[in-house]
Amino acid sequence: MKKFIFLLLIAISFNASAQQAKEVYLFSYFKNNGQDGLHLAYSYDGLKWTALKGDSSFLTPMVSKDKLMRDPCIIRGADGIFHMVWTDSWTDKGIGYASSADMIHWSEQQQLPVMEKEANALNCWAPEITYDKASKTYMIYWATTIKGKYPTDTLVEKGYNHRIYYITTKDFKTYTPTKLLFDPGFNSIDATIVPDGKRFIMFFKDETPRPPQKNIKIAYADKLTGPYSKPLDPITGNYWAEGPTTLRVGDKWIVYFDKYTQHKYGAVTSTDLKSWTEISDQISLPKGIRHGTILKITPEELAKIVHPADKK
Numbered sequence: 092m093k094k095f096i097f098l099l100l101i102a103i104s105f106n107a108s109a110q111q112a113k114e115v116y117l118f119s120y121f122k123n124n125g126q127d128g129l130h131l132a133y134s135y136d137g138l139k140w141t142a143l144k145g146d147s148s149f150l151t152p153m154v155s156k157d158k159l160m161r162d163p164c165i166i167r168g169a170d171g172i173f174h175m176v177w178t179d180s181w182t183d184k185g186i187g188y189a190s191s192a193d194m195i196h197w198s199e200q201q202q203l204p205v206m207e208k209e210a211n212a213l214n215c216w217a218p219e220i221t222y223d224k225a226s227k228t229y230m231i232y233w234a235t236t237i238k239g240k241y242p243t244d245t246l247v248e249k250g251y252n253h254r255i256y257y258i259t260t261k262d263f264k265t266y267t268p269t270k271l272l273f274d275p276g277f278n279s280i281d282a283t284i285v286p287d288g289k290r291f292i293m294f295f296k297d298e299t300p301r302p303p304q305k306n307i308k309i310a311y312a313d314k315l316t317g318p319y320s321k322p323l324d325p326i327t328g329n330y331w332a333e334g335p336t337t338l339r340v341g342d343k344w345i346v347y348f349d350k351y352t353q354h355k356y357g358a359v360t361s362t363d364l365k366s367w368t369e370i371s372d373q374i375s376l377p378k379g380i381r382h383g384t385i386l387k388i389t390p391e392e393l394a395k396i397v398h399p400a401d402k403k
Contacts, residue, residue, distance in 0.1 A: 115393045116338060117165075117194075118376070120383030125161035125178070128152050131194065132377050133393055137340045138370075142377040144398040149194065154187050154202040155179035162334070164219040164283075164384040165194075169227065173386075174263060176203075176218040176231055184209065186218040186233055190263065194396050203231070205258055205269050211238040213251065217334065219384065221284045221291070223315040230315050232257035232272050234280040241278075247300040253280045255295070257316065275310065275322050281334050283384065284315065291315050292364070294335040294346060297322070305331035307348055309364065326359055326367045334382030347374070349382055356380060 118132040118140055128148035132140040143149075152160035157180035165175045172190050175197075179187035184206040191197045206212035218233035234253040241252040255273035258266045273282065278298035284291050291312045297304035306325035312318060332348040339345075343360050350357045350371070357371035 113390075114387045115390055116385055117388050117393070118336075118380075118383055118385050119163045119165045119175070120377075120380045121161050121163060121177075122146075122379045122381060125152070125159040125381075128160045129163050129175075129177075130377070130380075130383075131396065132380070137338050137345055138374050140374075140376045141401070143396060143401055145401065146377050149396075150189070150197050152177075152179065152187065153200045155183045155185065157181060157183070160187065162217040162382045165386055166220045166222060166229075166384075167386060167388075168229070169222060169224075174220055174229070176220055176233075178216050178218065178233075180214075182214055184212050184215060186215050186231070188263070194392070203258075203266070205231070205233065205266075206235055206256070208269070209235070209237055211240070212236070213238055216253070217281045217382065219283050221286070221315060224286075226315075228259050228261055228315075229263070230257050230259050230284075231266075232282060232284070234282070244301055248278065251298075252278045253298060255279060255282045259316070270316075272317055273310070273319050275319075277304075281382070283335055283337060285337050286315075287364075289313070292337075293319055294326075294337060295322075296333045296335065297325070303331070305333070307332050307335045307346065326361075327357070328359075328369055330357070332357060336384045338385050345370070347385070 116134045120130050129150040131143045134140045152158045161178040163177040165173050168174050174190050177187040185202040185204040188203050189197045189200045213236040216234045220231050222229050235256050236251045236253050243252045257272040260266045280298050281296040284293045293310045297308050307327045308322040310319040310322050331352045334349040335346050337346050342362050345360045347358045356376045358374050359367040360370050361367045
């Protein structure tokens, strides 16, 4: 009886918190090599994150020869549907895509063959989606190395020298041809783009291996499809960082990233996108979390995906 009452109080507390919150932040991510699929965590303040469904998978990967679901990016479309893309393989020329109305029931998974016309394309990594309200267009973008296209430091890059490429769509049925989105003159990967008024901000990883950068930088553009400005100075500290994702909480920007050599997550914050403060010691995320993205959902939507184990 005491255990029942305790669990009941926890459940009531959870529901009360959800009702008080006007919106909830949802983190989509993967664990290990991405073989078990999509993981989700939620937060009310952007600092403390709690894994959902006991930190088990919401969706098992089914496409590509490797059947992976790395770097999941989910956005809420203008149609009210959640659209997701992900890295489905280490070496394929496509990316995974699926959609859902509730984060539980997903459409049949597809592989978008975004680099199939590039004979020397080695990969398609860390895809994301950004919506342009002005043109009512979605842009899907990712990092690819096209062998021989850019000079490569073979001693440390193992043949990889990424640039950011993109396609656009209005309905996730027909897509424009693949084009180059961003070439800052060095190995770049893990781009995430967010609107800020009339401009767009790209946060991305400088992958330069020698002398090592391995940090997060910013570039700006007046249009979603570019051209993007020359990158600014790093916003992350003296450690290797990758996989940035952003969140606006009040007047603060928070950029989260994977401190992958330290096997933990970090974050920096700013109110002006110029001066950044390290807040890695203030965040708490599920153990083993890897590269993902954040979106906002309603308390009602969260309630639908909460598993009984999450209330214990």
